[in-house]
Amino acid sequence: xxxxxxxxxxxxxxxxxxxxxxxxxxxxxxxxxxxxxxxxxxxxxxxxxxxxxxxxxxxxxxxxxxxxxxxxxxxxxxxxxxxxxxxxxxxxxxxxxxxxxxxxxxxxxxxxxxxxxxxxxxxxxxxxxxxxxxxxxxxxxxxxxxxxxxxxxxxxxxxxxxxxxxxxxxxxxxxxxxxxxxxxxxxxxxxxxxxxxxxxxxxxxxxxxxxxxxxxxxxxxxxxxxxxxxxxxxxxxxxxxxxxxxxxxxxxxxxxxxxxxxxxxxxxxxxxxxxxxxxxxxxxxxxxxxxxxxxxxxxxxxxxxxxxxxxxxxxxxxxxxxxxxxxxxxxxxxxxxxxxxxxxxxxxxxxxxxxxxxxxxxxxxxxxxxxxxxxxxxxxxxxxxxxxxxxxxxxxxxxxxxxxx
Numbered sequence: 001x002x003x004x005x006x007x008x009x010x011x012x013x014x015x016x017x018x019x020x021x022x023x024x025x026x027x028x029x030x031x032x033x034x035x036x037x038x039x040x041x042x043x044x045x046x047x048x049x050x051x052x053x054x055x056x057x058x059x060x061x062x063x064x065x066x067x068x069x070x071x072x073x074x075x076x077x078x079x080x081x082x083x084x085x086x087x088x089x090x091x092x093x094x095x096x097x098x099x100x101x102x103x104x105x106x107x108x109x110x111x112x113x114x115x116x117x118x119x120x121x122x123x124x125x126x127x128x129x130x131x132x133x134x135x136x137x138x139x140x141x142x143x144x145x146x147x148x149x150x151x152x153x154x155x156x157x158x159x160x161x162x163x164x165x166x167x168x169x170x171x172x173x174x175x176x177x178x179x180x181x182x183x184x185x186x187x188x189x190x191x192x193x194x195x196x197x198x199x200x201x202x203x204x205x206x207x208x209x210x211x212x213x214x215x216x217x218x219x220x221x222x223x224x225x226x227x228x229x230x231x232x233x234x235x236x237x238x239x240x241x242x243x244x245x246x247x248x249x250x251x252x253x254x255x256x257x258x259x260x261x262x263x264x265x266x267x268x269x270x271x272x273x274x275x276x277x278x279x280x281x282x283x284x285x286x287x288x289x290x291x292x293x294x295x296x297x298x299x300x301x302x303x304x305x306x307x308x309x310x311x312x313x314x315x316x317x318x319x320x321x322x323x324x325x326x327x328x329x330x331x332x333x334x335x336x337x338x339x340x341x342x343x344x345x346x347x348x349x350x351x352x353x354x355x356x357x358x359x360x361x362x363x364x365x366x367x368x369x370x371x372x373x374x375x376x377x378x379x380x381x382x383x384x385x386x387x388x389x390x391x392x393x394x395x396x397x398x399x400x401x402x403x404x405x
Contacts, residue, residue: 076163077155078104078229079148081178082115083140083170087122096231100167103229103239108165114147116140118174123390130392134311141174145181152185152226164226167239172366172373173309173388179374180381182245228371232331242336242371245378249341261342264335268321269350273299279317281361284347284384286376288324288339288368295321298365301391308363308385313392317360320350329369340375347380363387 080100084092097115104111118140121133148166155162168175230242243249253261265288273283283302287294302316322343329335351357364386366373377386 078108080167175373176377179377230371243375265324276315279315283316283319285321286366307392
């Protein structure tokens, strides 16, 4: 009697299932037999040495416990935030998102992706279109923040010690303004990063390259805020932990750190800048990526007047430049975090030294890695407005006081 096709499939499934159970049972028996013969083998070689056997038993139990705890450790969650820009000058590549998701899944227990389209008005757009684009951009940033904040709230309620990494792919103005939204996030207990993502190693590499000991390895292990992995430009590398979001970013620089920071970026307190004596703003120009024309273009836009992300058009009275020169930042967490602290400290010191600027608004012109822009937004975004590039230098219906005609 021939079996039907359906009966044959069921029979094959039963046979494969039975085979699987048989293999598992056989493996279990083999493991038990092997474990049972180990003591006899040891006694055959070493004799009846009770102290040695006791120590061996305790050591084996300790190794088993350590391996079990290591396997059960929390590697946390990687949150990938992608904010592609519509109507941008070139196509927005999705390769970064794929790479970030792969890296997050390799280094964390789980991965969570937030993607929102950022609308940008094309150069020459009419004032109504620009206003609509700004409003849509703000809505998209707010929604992205709420989604990430909800995930952080969930993590803090389940396990506040969970390591968290934030992968940010966005235009610099968007990264800065998103960082500003996290300024008053209440999830203070979330740890930063799991030890296996290389934050300690990056500090050691910085020391080998001649950098000062800007942070001891034990200072990065946890107990702080989320960390920002940055896309690497090195061959055979993908991401490296760059900046940890914590109150340490506000710490004053030590003398050794100040020497190292001056090598990374020089502070130009009096650049070649002819500001508007009646300007209601001051310019903070941060150049931390290789863009030779950036400083000159930013100073010219600050003097002529331009609009910030909120659409407010103003001229600047004075400017502070922090210039990293023609080379990119060294790809180490120690240097990335140090340069963020350097910018913050230099801007604060400059404002204290010039009290006449206290009532003026600070406008940020920046070219830097996205992680640095996000961290600066977290630090000063509640006081500083970022100016997007290309600079909007025409009035376009905006009065000098910032209101629309």
